[in-house]
Amino acid sequence: MEFAYALGVGFLTGAGVFLMLRGRTFPVILGLTLLSYAVNLFLFASGRLTINAAPILGTASEYTDPLPQALVLTAIVIGFAMTAFVLILAMRARADLGNDHVDGHLPPAQLSARAEQRRERREHS
Amino acid sequence: MMFQHVVILPILLPLLAGALMVIPAVSRNMVLQRRLGTVASVLAVVLAVWLLVLVDHNGTQAYAVGEWKPPFGILLVADRLATLLLLLTSVLLLAVQLFASAGEDERGRFFQPLLMFQVMGIQGAFLTGDIFNLFVFFEVLLIASYALLIHGGGKAKTAASLHYVILNLAGSALFLFALGILYGTFGTLNMADMQANAALIQNDDLYLAKVGALLLLVVFGLKAAMLPLHFWLPKAYAAAPAPVAALFAIMTKIGIYSLWRVHSAIFGEHAGALANVALPWLWPMAWLTLALGVVAVLASQSLRALAANLVIVSVGSLLLMVANPAQSTTAAGLYYLVHSTLATALIFLIAGLIMGQRGKSEDRFVRGRPLAHPRLLGGLFFIAALALIGMPPFSGFIGKALMLSAALDEGVAGWIWPPLLLSSLAALLVLSRAGSSIFWRSRGRAVPVTIDTRQLAGIGVLLVALVLMVVLAGWLTAFTDRAAADLLAGMQLVLPEGR
Numbered sequence: 001m002e003f004a005y006a007l008g009v010g011f012l013t014g015a016g017v018f019l020m021l022r023g024r025t026f027p028v029i030l031g032l033t034l035l036s037y038a039v040n041l042f043l044f045a046s047g048r049l050t051i052n053a054a055p056i057l058g059t060a061s062e063y064t065d066p067l068p069q070a071l072v073l074t075a076i077v078i079g080f081a082m083t084a085f086v087l088i089l090a091m092r093a094r095a096d097l098g099n100d101h102v103d104g105h106l107p108p109a110q111l112s113a114r115a116e117q118r119r120e121r122r123e124h125s
Numbered sequence: 126m127m128f129q130h131v132v133i134l135p136i137l138l139p140l141l142a143g144a145l146m147v148i149p150a151v152s153r154n155m156v157l158q159r160r161l162g163t164v165a166s167v168l169a170v171v172l173a174v175w176l177l178v179l180v181d182h183n184g185t186q187a188y189a190v191g192e193w194k195p196p197f198g199i200l201l202v203a204d205r206l207a208t209l210l211l212l213l214t215s216v217l218l219l220a221v222q223l224f225a226s227a228g229e230d231e232r233g234r235f236f237q238p239l240l241m242f243q244v245m246g247i248q249g250a251f252l253t254g255d256i257f258n259l260f261v262f263f264e265v266l267l268i269a270s271y272a273l274l275i276h277g278g279g280k281a282k283t284a285a286s287l288h289y290v291i292l293n294l295a296g297s298a299l300f301l302f303a304l305g306i307l308y309g310t311f312g313t314l315n316m317a318d319m320q321a322n323a324a325l326i327q328n329d330d331l332y333l334a335k336v337g338a339l340l341l342l343v344v345f346g347l348k349a350a351m352l353p354l355h356f357w358l359p360k361a362y363a364a365a366p367a368p369v370a371a372l373f374a375i376m377t378k379i380g381i382y383s384l385w386r387v388h389s390a391i392f393g394e395h396a397g398a399l400a401n402v403a404l405p406w407l408w409p410m411a412w413l414t415l416a417l418g419v420v421a422v423l424a425s426q427s428l429r430a431l432a433a434n435l436v437i438v439s440v441g442s443l444l445l446m447v448a449n450p451a452q453s454t455t456a457a458g459l460y461y462l463v464h465s466t467l468a469t470a471l472i473f474l475i476a477g478l479i480m481g482q483r484g485k486s487e488d489r490f491v492r493g494r495p496l497a498h499p500r501l502l503g504g505l506f507f508i509a510a511l512a513l514i515g516m517p518p519f520s521g522f523i524g525k526a527l528m529l530s531a532a533l534d535e536g537v538a539g540w541i542w543p544p545l546l547l548s549s550l551a552a553l554l555v556l557s558r559a560g561s562s563i564f565w566r567s568r569g570r571a572v573p574v575t576i577d578t579r580q581l582a583g584i585g586v587l588l589v590a591l592v593l594m595v596v597l598a599g600w601l602t603a604f605t606d607r608a609a610a611d612l613l614a615g616m617q618l619v620l621p622e623g624r
Contacts, residue, residue: 068308089271090287
């Protein structure tokens with residue numbers, strides 16, 4: 001079980017990092033979301049994985065560590081709020097800057113491609 | 126005992142003030158809001174002074190929130206380091222609040238409550254004795270800072286905010302990864318317990334703990350603007366409104382504070398196999414941050430960009446002090462931290478005033494419209510420049526002299542003296558150039574602009590604080606010495622007995 005769990009966390013992290021390195025805001029935000037899922041699972045596992053055990057002392061001989069669960073709960077709430085904020089900010093940036101690139105302007109290659117298209121269109125008409 | 130609750134008041138006061146301000150009846154009434162803000166800021170300063178005296182006399186005060194004792198509860202710990210920084214934050218709040226009350230707070234909604242919430246997060250980050258709680262307070266101060274950074278709107282602010290927010294979200298994810306690893310190896314996230322347990326970690330856990338510690342170095346390096354992680358800073362600080370940039374002067378210092386708390390105290394020399402685990406990385410990064418900061422200072426084209434690059438220089442100097450953990454270096458760093466926060470805030474506020482009087486030239490170093498108040502602003506700029514460069518009689522001189530002598534005591538003067546002295550020279554050069562362009566190279570006629578007394582009051586608060594740092598330098602250096610000794614010796618927690 002530990003292996004499958006670790007693989008899941010690793011895959012989510014990898015996908016999150018990959019998406020975060022993209023140039024447009026939407027994939028970046030998706031990447032941040034995936035990364036926060038990975039973080040939550042990771043935090044949950046930091047108290048070690050135990051099956052069929054309640055996070056309560058004294059009710060049974062086996063129990064699981066309740067603290068990571070409290071930490072995850074906090075992390076989920078904060079992550080949710082931050083994602084909502086960054087989404088609104090990305091939409092605001094799209095409106096203010098006229099494009100959805102994280103730097104606020106198109107990369108030079110795309111700019112020149114666009115100028116090329118415009119010139120071709122002009123030549124046609 | 127009523128006094129036992131005084132430790133949590135620096136968090137509760139801005140929280141309550143901010144909450145009051147968002148009630149519709151108050152939030153629509155700017156005059157009431159500003160008065161409330163000023164009263165809360167003055168109270169915060171009084172409270173911080175009280176707490177500082179209390180802690181200096183009676184030693185570290187621990188407060189178990191809701192009387193949940195550790196290991197279950199969250200501890201607030203007011204030691205000398207934390208209370209000094211609380212005082213610094215509240216003085217800064219008072220200056221910024223007064224300055225912003227002159228009209229900057231009307232350019233967008235909820236400026237005053239956001240200011241309070243941000244300060245609540247900062248005070249909480251300084252007071253907490255639990256490393257997960259540190260994360261929570263980081264998020265509180267960050268979400269307020271996101272909103273403050275974009276206050277007033279505009280293209281430059283939106284673009285800078287986007288970088289700032291995304292980078293900090295990635296930083297938060299790394300922070301949580303690090304916390305998970307550290308909880309898995311230490312079995313606790315209480316700073317005092319971690320300090321006690323650090324030497325007991327063995328075998329495979331050792332590698333995990335090292336990974337956790339170095340991840341935290343990345344996170345705090347991002348907050349402090351350490352070398353490869355500093356790219357967000359100049360843009361964000363130069364785009365922010367003047368009072369917000371002044372308040373942000375303390376944001377990088379929170380990263381430095383966390384480095385002290387975690388890497389100098391928990392992973393300090395008592396940590397057995399984990400002792401000084403971050404130093405091999407911290408050393409070159411600190412040096413390069415300072416060196417690159419000097420280059421960036423020389424290349425600055427506007428007063429705000431110059432001030433932002435001076436922040437990086439001060440961060441580099443402080444990181445060099447963190448990279449040589451000893452009582453003398455930590456004490457010198459602490460004194461310089463307080464000074465550089467105040468001086469940076471001062472230059473940002475002055476830049477705000479200068480921008481308002483030069484029309485389209487704003488604060489760039491070009492020939493522009495002459496200022497309406499050249500004598501007043503020139504005088505203020507001169508004082509701020511002397512303080513930033515580190516010339517006597519201002520506290521910058523004392524701070525730099527303390528750092529130089531601490532480096533000499535530690536036997537690392539050969540590495541630390543050249544960049545530190547060169548950074549002062551660069552600041553001298555560029556600030557002279559800035560001053561002569563802004564005040565002397567002008568054409569056209571000045572347009573009459575009035576300076577609000579509240580703006581001057583805000584600047585006055587910072588000036589008084591800087592002067593007090595010189596007048597009380599003897600007491601203050603003795604205090605920072607004690608604070609550094611406390612920090613490196615580890616937290617000695619004595620919980621007040623419950624009823």
